[in-house]
Amino acid sequence: MDKEQIYAVVKKYILENLEDLQDSDIDPQKSMKDYGANSLDIIEVVSCSMRELKIKIPRSELADIKTIDELADKFLANMSAEANQ
Amino acid sequence: MDEILNYSLADFQYNDNPDVLEPPEDFEAWLQNPRINYCFSFFEQQLLCMPRTTTEIKSNLDQQKRKMINLTSYNYLGLSSHPEVIQAAHEALDKYGTGASGAPLLSGTFDLHIKLAKKLAEFKEQEDCLLFSNGLAGNMGAIQGILRKGDFFILDEKCHKSLVDGGTLSGAKMLFFQHNDMDSLAQMLEKSKGKRTLVAVEGVYSMDGDLVKLPEVLELCHQYQAAIYIDEAHSTLMFGPNGKGVAEHFGLEDKMGVSFGTFSKSFGVVGGFVCSNARLIRYMKCYSSPFHFSCAPSPVMVGALLKSLEVATRDSSLRDKLWENTAYLKKNLLDLKLDLGKTESQVIPIIIGSSGEKLFQMATEIQKRGLFLQPVDFPAVPAHSRRFRISVSSQLTKEEMDKACNIIEDVIVKGLK
Structure with a gap:
């Protein structure tokens, strides 16, 4: 799975969980908070995305992530590490 | 999970085990790790x-x-082990028995409950008061009783889980502002402009021990016509010239829309209470589930609470x-x-x-x-x-x-x- 596909999964759950948001509105260089997400929304998006991608990353490692793009990068790095094991 | 020690309780709330009666598959393995255990x-x-x-x-x-x-118990004023409080509990036990034996609206209201609610409302300079058997349920039930879908609930990001759960139950749109940051609060209030909005803060934040910047929060609430809800779980009976809480500490005790407190900390007992105007309390009696559908606090506890309030406020x-x-x-x-x-x-x-x-x-x-x-x-x-x-x-x-x-x-x- 490449980064574009990972990004598509994350975006799907952002659209599912946040109100009044269109696909074209989402800029990966922004934070989910910029689109009105609260911490519970973010947990939901991250949990659903990880479940679909079949990965699990400790929350403590996600605390410093600022943008949607960084989140997709983190998921990609984890999937690549898993694949190489 | 290779790096098992990097995981925490934050990682297992989401449960995708196909068997609904089982925790997440990796939760047990994590718990059984000797270091985690x-x-x-x-x-x-x-x-x-x-x-x-x-x-x-x-x-x-x-x-x-x-x-x-x-140095760990919340028995801040020593009231859970105060001889007069214990004596009052004994007396209530002898007179009323162990339990209230009913929900407040049907058979669970004793004269003791009415007396305590009245005294607490006076103490908090509000019109009326609602008693809850459990503190978490009180905070959660107050929010669930007040807010509805379409409303906005704005919370300091360090507010207690009971407030977050109350917001979730209510269906209101929840927005979190950065801890004690007035620019962040103003940004959130901009988003809720024109909608029914309640802002929740805590008198003392429980993990850091710092105080809410109450005058600034109140000014913003006035500016945006939002109501304020203060959780004084860790401040009632301790802050202010008369022990009324952090609101009194700032001289703003009569400006609070809703004031919440617990009985399990400085009072040394268990439960919670919410004070506000009489109309809202009357409404919440009908729609706040942990009050409406729950057994009233035990009269033993209420007898003890009346004495705790008296002991803590008769002098400083x-x-x-x-x-x-x-x-x-x-x-x-x-x-x-x-x-x-x-x-x-x-x-x-x-x-x-x-x-x-x-x-x-x-x-x-x-x-x-x-x-x-x-x-x-x-x-x-x-x-x-x-x-x-x-x-x-x-x-x-x-x-x-x-x-x-x-x-x-x-x-x-x-x-x-």
């Missing part, structure tokens, strides 16, 4: 007597009974002693160059940093030395500021505080070098 041994240690400033616990570390100086001696002890402990801890964060209250964190391993090593040694001082780990606090949290009591003696500081110096100060 050891960390969990600090939870649910058994107290063998009253939570006085010197108490006895059965340690989960080695199953030994151990006499301890207690208990809270004066609390602040004297808090100042003494803080000075000694600061002299040891410890990081106490931004505490302004009887809740004093000792922040040790990001190492969970160090936190639990210290916690073990502290306990074996005879100090009941519990570690607080991620996700309860940020991963970079794991800590110990002191709850000061008015009942601590100078000898107990000196001994506690010696143990803290030997274990934490030396451990941080």
Whole structure:
């Protein structure tokens, strides 16, 4: 799975969980908070995305992530590490 | 899960086990890891007597009974073990029995409940009061009783889980502002402009011991026509010239839309209460589920609470002693160059940093030395500021505080070098 596909999964759950948001509105260089997400929304998006991608990353490692793009990068790095094991 | 120690309770709330009667598949494996199991041994240690400033616990570390100086219980004013409060509980027990035996609206309201609610409303300078059997349910039930889908609920990001759960139950749109940051609050209020909006803050924030910037929050609430809800769980009976709470400390006690308090901390009993205008309380009696559909607080507890309120407010001696002890402990801890964060209250964190391993090593040694001082780990606090949290009591003696500081110096100060 490449980064574009990972990004598509994350975006799907952002659209599912946040109100009044269109696909074209989402800029990966922004934070989910910029689109009105609260911490519970973010947990939901991250949990659903990880479940679909079949990965699990400790929350403590996600605390410093600022943008949607960084989140997709983190998921990609984890999937690549898993694949190489 | 290769790096098992990087995981925390934050990682298992989402359960995708196909069997709904089982926890997440990796949760049990995580719990059974000896290191994680050891960390969990600090939870649910058994107290063998009253939570006085010197108490006895059965340690989960080695199953030994151990006499301890207690810096962990919320018995801030010593009321859970106060002879007059215990006597009042005995008298209520003899007269009314053990339980209320019904929901308040049908058969659970005793004369004691009416008396306590009236006294608390007067104390908080509000028109009426609602009593809850459980503090968490009180906070949650108040929010669930007040807000509806389409409303906005704006919370400080450090607000207690009971408020978050109440918001979730209510269906209101929840927005979190950065802790005590007025620019962030203003941004959130901009988003809710024109909608029914409730802003929730805490008098004393429970993990850091700092106070809400209440005058600034109130000014913004007025500017945006939002209502304010203050949770005074860790401040009632302690702050303000008359012990009414942080709102009184700022001279704003009559400006609060809703004032919440717990009975399990300074009152030394269990439960919660919400004070507001009489019309809202009347409405909440019908729509706040933990009140409407739950058995009323036990009359034994209510008898004790009436006495707790009386003892704590008949003069200022208990809270004066609390602040004297808090100042003494803080000075000694600061002299040891410890990081106490931004505490302004009887809740004093000792922040040790990001190492969970160090936190639990210290916690073990502290306990074996005879100090009941519990570690607080991620996700309860940020991963970079794991800590110990002191709850000061008015009942601590100078000898107990000196001994506690010696143990803290030997274990934490030396451990941080």
